Amino acid sequence: MHGIRRNRRLGQGRGFACPWRQWERSMTQSDMSAGRYVGARVARSEDPRLMRGLARYLDDIELPRMLHAAFVRSPMAHARVVQIDVEEVRGMPGVVGVFTHGDLAGVGPIQAIGPRPEIKSSLRAVLADGKVRFVGEAVAVVVAESRYIAEDACELVDVEYEQLRVVANARAALEPGAPILHADLGDNRISRIERSGGDIDHAFAAAAHVVKVSFHHGRVGALPLETRGVIGDWDAGTSTMRVWNSSQMPHLLRALIAAPLGLAETQLEVMVPAVGGAFGLKASVYPEDIVVPAVSRLVGRPVKWVEDRYENLAASSHAKEIDIDMEMAVAEDGTFLGVRAKNLSDPGAYSMPPFQAHHESLGSVNCMTGIYDIAAASYVAETALTNKAPLGVYRGVGWTPGQTVREVLVDDVARAIGRDPVELRLQNCIPDTPYDSVIGPRYDGGSYRRSLELATEMADYRGIRERQIEQRNQGKYVGVGVSPYVEPTGFGGRIGNELGYPGEYxxxxxxxxxxxxxxxxxxxxxxxxxxxxxxxxxxxxxxxxxxxxxxxxxxxxxxxxxxxxxxxxxxxxxxxxxxxxxxxxxxxxxxxxxxxxxxxxxxxxxxxxxxxxxxxxxxxxxxxxxxxxxxxxxxxxxxxxxxxxxxxxxxxxxAPGGSYGNGCVVAVVVVDIETGKIQVEKVVSVEDCGTMLNPMIVEGQVAGAVAQGIGDALLEEHQYNEDGAFMSASLLDYLYPSTMEIPDIAIGHLETPAPGVPGGFKGLGEAGVIATPGAVLNAVADALSPFGVRVHSTPLGPSKVLDLIDEAREAMSGSA
CATH class of the missing domain: 3.30.365.10 (Aldehyde oxidase/xanthine dehydrogenase, molybdopterin binding domain)
Structure with a gap:
């Protein structure tokens, strides 16, 4: 069973008074005095160290005789490396060494191995091996007495390129005659995965309504405050490589870089100091993770490299660029009969080990039925390589665009058949008991209906609806959008196999x-x-x-x-x-x-x-x-x-099998139809993560993820032009949310303990990123519904809003 645990509002230093707050405090004190800590608001033991500046991050580490590395990176999206001249650099005072691919014989490559036969496995050299495939790819590395000297030396490395035709997007990658990025793969299609359940043809044949959406989710990045960094320190006396790395997976990193370095795992020690954010960006193996230790061994001294912000934007993993076509078959009474989808992901030039390049395309459809009782579903998920930085596994990988498209489609269905979008969702909601979806996931029970009801209650959904007409008459365009979700958590063997990622953990x-x-x-x-x-x-x-x-x-x-x-x-x-x-x-x-x-x-x-x-x-x-x-x-x-x-x-x-969390996000926005500005007025997030370990920490996770979801919907985009030039090379060009864009966030808790999981816990770290964009986009479409606007892409900036209004007005006048 589930029950309301407590609600809290975060943001701008304000809270709201409610009867749950006092009860919550006394419960916490009682639990802690009895020695029961799980479920209590235990203060974070990390905070005194972090708040006083005493945490030791990677760049705080200084070793005796330590050198510094800087990388020469390609300005070209696709080119052959004809020649690299480093002679002028070798004689520079303070330069200890300069290395290209040829100087690192026996080092690398790195490889992502596909877990299923539909996926092609590719190799990646640790430094460009005669060809560059995206702007920012590392071509050479300079090691010097200081980072300043190393950076200056990089400017003197003379690289001659022969420019090649650019594959600018995934659709172009599949066109006949398109340049092939990796000759050994045969073509640019790295995966095509199909799956179906139920009688999908019958569902669409029997439908009274079929509603379709074609959606483009933009390219974004994790952008942690602390960028990536590596220190390598070779101890020749013990034949041991000590590595400091700002990583999310020290043991897996050791396992994956040992062989490319020619070492046994017992010769490799990986240490992770304090990490200033990661969000999935640091859950992959990058060339620098291998190159820096390798050159430390060659020069016989410790070597440090810390990514600068340009490198973080251009050469660290990106996320989520994908085109999704999804359609839903609906009965006359509003019952969802079937849903089918076809997508095409743009993963950039390489896979990011340990994950293959198909993770966005498959992730966007493997939970495609969401909280809805749908008897038939099918998908085709494709991935095609392009001349862009590779996609990694940023928070909500795959599930964010898939959730967004489905919830936008449900709102489109509601408008098409004249139904309230919340009532339509409740009509089609699955029961709160364990439920086997038709397409793979086997939910272990949750608060699917109650989370939607509670979130709309907290947001005053009915009141907003009652006030909308009067507000529009006054020229104020207010909209409300909802996005109920299911989140796979605790990724393990059971959930991995259900979602199409076979393997054990x-x-x-x-x-x-x-x-x-x-x-x-x-x-x-x-x-x-x-x-x-x-x-x-x-x-x-x-x-x-x-x-x-x-x-x-x-x-x-x-x-x-x-x-x-x-x-x-x-x-x-x-x-x-x-x-x-x-x-x-x-x-x-x-x-x-x-x-x-x-x-x-x-x-x-x-x-x-x-x-x-x-x-x-x-x-x-x-x-x-x-x-x-x-x-x-x-x-x-x-x-x-x-x-x-x-x-x-x-x-x-x-090796627990995992569990499925759930919840609902509601967003309220105001749109200025003269400027296109979108103001997010309110966000309500109700989550059910089973038994809560620590409600205070749960709320921090939720609030941070919601903020990232707002950025995903409205602000953030890595852009390339048709020549493959990177157009988001600084934080002047890549926008992310600040405190000015984040409203108060009201958080509600429900608890449905996970059966078969010790303690009944479920995860929740990605829910806000997964669900918030759909809620925000639906709220914008709702605000602009008098103009007939439909929102089918991210990010949704002011100029795009104005274009959508103009297009909708033209369409309405043309049909009049």
Whole structure:
């Protein structure tokens, strides 16, 4: 069952008073005093360090004799590299080395391996191997005593290019006679995947209405505050490469760069310091991740490279550019009978390991039925390479455009048949119980209807509708849009297979108690802002029965933490709960056995809570965890209760199948029809992430994702011209939301614990990015509905709004 947990409004330092707020505070205090931390608003233990400027990011690391790297990058979108002349650079004071592809023999390549036969696997050289395929591709690297010298030296590297015809977009990539980016692939189509369920032909034949949308989702970027960075330090004495990398997946990164570097994984240590944001951009393997360690080995000194903002915009992964055609078959009474889609993704020039280039095209359709009870569905998902920077896995990969297009289509259906869009959604909503969709996903139950109802209640949907006519008569164009969603989370074997990404996943955590009773929790899941130090400590403290102050979380070091596949696709809560939770349960069992021996009691009569073990009914006689730890370390306790060696050190592995979160976003906008300016007045986000680990952290995740969703809908776009020139080379050209564009965000919580998942947790990290663009675009279309405007692309800037109004007016006058 699900229930309303609490609501909160974020933004501009204001909150709203409601009866839930006081109840929430007293509940939190009660829970924490009893030693129950999961579900409580535990303050983030990371914040004092971060707020005081004491966090150590990659660029803060300084090693003795460290050098600095800078890359020579292609100004051409598609060209042969005829010659690279580096002689003038070699003699520059302060330059230690300059390296091209030929100087790095045996280093690389990197490869993304397709998980299914419809996908072609491609290789990528770590430096251009005679051909460049996008503006910003690395051609050479200079290593010098300072970054300033290295940058100056790059200017003196003379590269001769022979320009080639450019593949400017995915449709052009598939035209007969189009230049082929990778000759070994045969053509530019890197994947074509088809799937269907139910009788799709019958659904459309029986339909009273068929409504279609052709949608273009623009090209965007993750744009974390901290850009990518790598330090390589080769220790010739131990044949060990130490790497610092601002990564989301230290263990997987080690596994993927070891072979290209010619090293065993035991020769490679990857350390991740504090990470200033990632959002999926740092969940891939880039050429620099290999080149920097490789040149460190060649020069025999540590080498650092930190990406500048131009490199971040031009050469780091992009996201989400895709064309989607989707149509829906609808019965006379408004019942959704079937939906089908065909898309074409523009992934740029390469795949981004460990993920293949098809992730946007497949992700946009594998949850295409959303919360709706649709008996037939089909899709064709295609991907074609172009001369642009590669697409990576930015927050909401694939699901953002797919969700946006479907929800825009539902609003188009509502207008076409004269129905209220919320009532139409409720009519077609799936039940809150577990549900098998016709196209693959098997939802494990949620609050599909209630989240839509609660979000519209919080937004005052009915009141907005009642005021709209009068406001339009006054020249004020207000619109409201909704976007209910389902989000696959905790990406693992079950969900991966359901969504078309076959494979298995494996993660481990370990817990050890020291002689003084303090506790280490070691996890390969490293945080980039998700507050693992806090939430993982909450899980461990509750599982063991310890005080949270005694728990310290260790992360971000492959030498001291157990293996994890990484932090992406909303994995942390589920994976952390499964691995840490199991280890904590086993640790508690051992502590109880030891305490029973010390207290001369039956094991079944001993409880541990808040760091103290006692016999049930006699709480005045206690043994603290510190007492128990001392008994093991100094008193032979492990042998006394027949525990194996290492009694207070536990590891646990898990491969949970994942779960599906859900919720709804409602946006209210005002559109100025004279200037085209869109003002987002209000956003309501209701989420159901199962059991909440920490509501405060949940709200931070939701608010940040909503802000990114607003940017996706209205502002952000990486642009290229027809010659492949990159037109978004600075933050003057690439717009992203500031506090001026983000309204107050009202957040509502529902909790439907996930069955079969330890703790009942579901993920939620991507929901705001997935659902907000659809809500915002629907709100704009609603505001401009008197003109007959339909919104079928992102981003939606002022000039595009004015064009849409003019086109709609012309169409209306032409039909009159």
């Amino acid at each position: 494996y993660d481990t955590a370990s817990i050890s108690i020291q002689a003084d009773g303090s506790i280490y929790v070691m996890s390969g899941l490293n945080s980039q802002g998700q507050s693992h130090e806090t939430t993982f400590a909450q899980l461990a403290a509750d599982g063991i029965g310890a005080r949270i102050e005694e728990v310290r979380v260790v992360q971000g070091d492959t030498k001291s933490t157990p293996f994890s596949a990484g932090v992406y696709a909303s994995r942390s809560a589920l994976i952390g709960a499964a691995t840490i939770g199991r280890a904590a349960h086993e640790m508690k069992r051992r502590l109880v056995a030891l305490a029973a021996d010390m207290l001369e009691a039956n094991v079944d009569d001993v409880e541990i809570t808040h760091g103290k073990a006692f016999v049930r009914g006699a709480p005045e006689v206690v043994k603290t965890i510190a007492d128990i730890a001392a008994y093991v370390h100094w008193g032979g306790g492990a042998a006394a209760v027949d525990l194996e060696e290492g009694a207070l050190s536990v590891s646990s592995s898990a």
